[in-house]
Amino acid sequence: MRTFDFPALAERLLPSVLTAGAAQMRLYESGTAVEEKADSSPVTAADREAEAILLDGLWTAARGIPVVAEESMSLGVAPPRGTTFFLVDPLDGTREFVERRGEFTINVGLVVGKTPVFGLIYAPVLGALYVTLGKGKAVEAYIPPGRTDVSLSDCPLRELKTRTPNIDALTVLESRSHRTTQIEAFLADYSIAEVKRAGSSLKFCLIARGDADFYVRLGPTREWDTASGQAILEAAGGCVTTLAGHPLVYGNGEDSYYNPNFIAWGRTPIAPRRQ
Missing domain, CATH: 3.40.190.80 (D-Maltodextrin-Binding Protein; domain 2)
Structure with a gap:
């Protein structure tokens, strides 16, 4: 089974994620037409442009690993089956994008043996980055909207930890x-x-x-x-x-x-x- 250096993978993916985010911000600010896919969900040029950037980035960062990407799948473009593959949603929350609520994200996940083991999420409007760096370690960072020249090593990282629930509240x-x-x-x-x-x-x-x-x-x-x-x-x-x-x-x-x-x-x- 192939092993992955998650910090290195995150660094290799980050330029394309930030470039996709900058493209989305340009269309978010200028406005873009909304179309309807076969499943009645909305799609925009921001979805498609971001996906093209991300697919190019994944080809460079992790060549040879199949990518299941939302907009490609909607057009019937499916990769060969495998137990290790990426899942890409270039613009999760298209309704939030269209209604200008800002809470949309770029999602890149890596699945190995039916389990997602790596995730990278970036919210371009909020500048919020979340990423898996290893088993039991995930972090968040702030990257200003529109920036494409930032590496993970440039960012102060905050480790993510869930809380113990109070079942009565x-x-x-x-x-x-x-x-x-x-x-x-x-x-x-x-x-x-x-x-x-x-x-x-x-x-x-x-x-x-x-x-x-x-x-x-x-x-x-x-x-x-x-x-x-x-x-x-x-x-x-x-x-x-x-x-x-x-x-x-x-x-x-x-x-x-x-x-x-x-x-x-x-x-x-x-x-x-x-x-």
């Missing part, structure tokens, strides 16, 4: 765009003291920072939406499970890389009050 994260009555019913079985809302893969990062205890998603997502966030969260001390409590696994190409419903936990899964 939990903080839960909800999506800004995907709140449902089913999620409200699920949360009714927990003692929720605070609900925070965020877009895109930032929800995984906020739990990894210790800002919340869990996030439940009941509805369609794809593996490129979650792989990078899961890798970062698990390196910070959390886990991501199906509703049945099994680890969320990857490589389901037969089902177009759809995920089952899942929960991202800050530590281990928390039992509901009603069994």
Whole structure:
């Protein structure tokens, strides 16, 4: 099995991630047309331009490893199957981008043997970078919006650690765009003291920072939406499970890389009050 130097991989990927982020910022500020894909999800020039930059960067940084990328997949361009592959969402949170809420991200995740082991997430408007540097180690850094000339070694890094939940006063994260009555019913079985809302893969990062205890998603997502966030969260001390409590696994190409419903936990899964 191929081994990876995650800090070196992060350094090699960062230039293309920042360049993709700068391209997105240009279109974010000037405006761009919104189209609809076959699955009725929105897509813009920012999605496509960023993906092209990222694919070039991955070819240089990790040549020979297949890349499953959202916009390429939507056009029917799928790589050969393998147990080691990258998952790329060039613009996670297109609705946040279009509605100018700023909470969109670039996601790059590496899967080895059905498990996401490396994740890099960058939020261009916020300048927030989150990355896995090894087993049990994930960090965050601030890189000013639009900068493309920064290396990871230039940045002060803060290690990410999840928090111990207070099961009598939990903080839960909800999506800004995907709140449902089913999620409200699920949360009714927990003692929720605070609900925070965020877009895109930032929800995984906020739990990894210790800002919340869990996030439940009941509805369609794809593996490129979650792989990078899961890798970062698990390196910070959390886990991501199906509703049945099994680890969320990857490589389901037969089902177009759809995920089952899942929960991202800050530590281990928390039992509901009603069994």
